[in-house]
Amino acid sequence: MTMPQSPASDALARRYPQIRLPRLTLGSFPTPVERLPITPGGSSLWVKREDLAGQRYGGNKVRKLEYLLAAHQGRPLLTIGASGSHHILATALYGRQVGCPVYGVMAPQPQSPHVDANRALMESLLAGWLDVPTRLLIPWGMVQLRLRLRRQGLPSPVDIPAGGSNPTGCLGWVAGGLEIAEQIQAGLLPEPDQVWLPLGSGGNAAGLLVGLRLAGLSTRVMAVRVVEYPLTSGAAARLLAHRILRLLRAQGVSPPPRFHLGGLEVVNGYIGAGYGHATAAGSAAARRAHAELGLELEGTYTAKTMAACLETLQASPSALTALFLNTANSRPLPSPAPGAP
Ligand SMILES: Cc1ncc(COP(=O)(O)O)c(C=O)c1O
Incomplete structure (x- = not known):
């Protein structure tokens, strides 16, 4: 069994060293941010390469x-x-x-x-x-x-x-939101108007919302529905965000002045026939991402999210700055484990 290396701090531990909850180092963070070479509707589009989060297997988990x-x-x-x-x-x-x-x-x-x-x-x-x-x-x-x-x-x-997606797991995405804020501070990307990601069980969106707001950012969280209502919903994600905050408060975290948990938007209209069913818009977005952006998207989550993001930016009356979270692993899959049952 390979044990994780000594736990390097994440953005949550850097900002709130009083937190006493255990954490292992499994991935390599911060994940890179890159500007993408297209300007849909005059907007600028950035990607956070969460697909590279782990050496063995990347992605949002x-x-x-x-x-x-x-x-x-x-x-x-x-x-x-x-x-x-x-x-x-x-x-x-x-x-x-x-x-x-x-x-x-x-x-x-x-x-x-x-x-x-x-x-x-x-x-x-x-x-x-x-x-x-x-x-x-x-x-x-x-x-x-x-x-x-x-x-x-x-x-x-x-x-x-x-x-x-319980409050403990979602702390990882609170760290993700704070990490984006650190990257903005370091001049690696401008402050985005919107962050785009898929809405599955809602944990990524909830944790990210808490992290961005703790950092004082008002970036809107654009969560693209890929799981049917009511299995997932904006209300459930917001409730989860409040539960995450309760866990953080119990660890001595005090939110900054004027803190609020608004600005989570559920984007409907891209799920097609249902969870896991490919859509024409998603497949077209995945082909474009492969050909023009060098990104590999999959049909259940990231292709639908990219379709929603590109269409929304294209139709936006004003030029925006948007950050797309590439949440699916892009590393080659590891070989099957030896001694499999
Ligand atoms: C690639 C990918 N993106 C996004 C999500 C959605 O994350 P959440 O379930 O926290 O909403 C998942 C969930 O499994 C996923 O596999």
């Missing part, structure tokens, strides 16, 4: 797992998601690295080579899993899997919610 896995190091974990879930894959990969066996309950999603590759790697990393025929049966699947582990005399796993 690495920050969350630094806090989540530290909180439960050495314990078995049970998490849930779609059959090609980036979250389950990242949790299983980094969980194995820090001695947490990870179990998964998975619901079907439309097939694609990306989903199939994720699934194959996931199966080699998970300690066990159960497939359920629809998302509605995930709670039933969790009970069944727990009963199976009990019958086998195995320890009861800790529940990790979909997307790793």
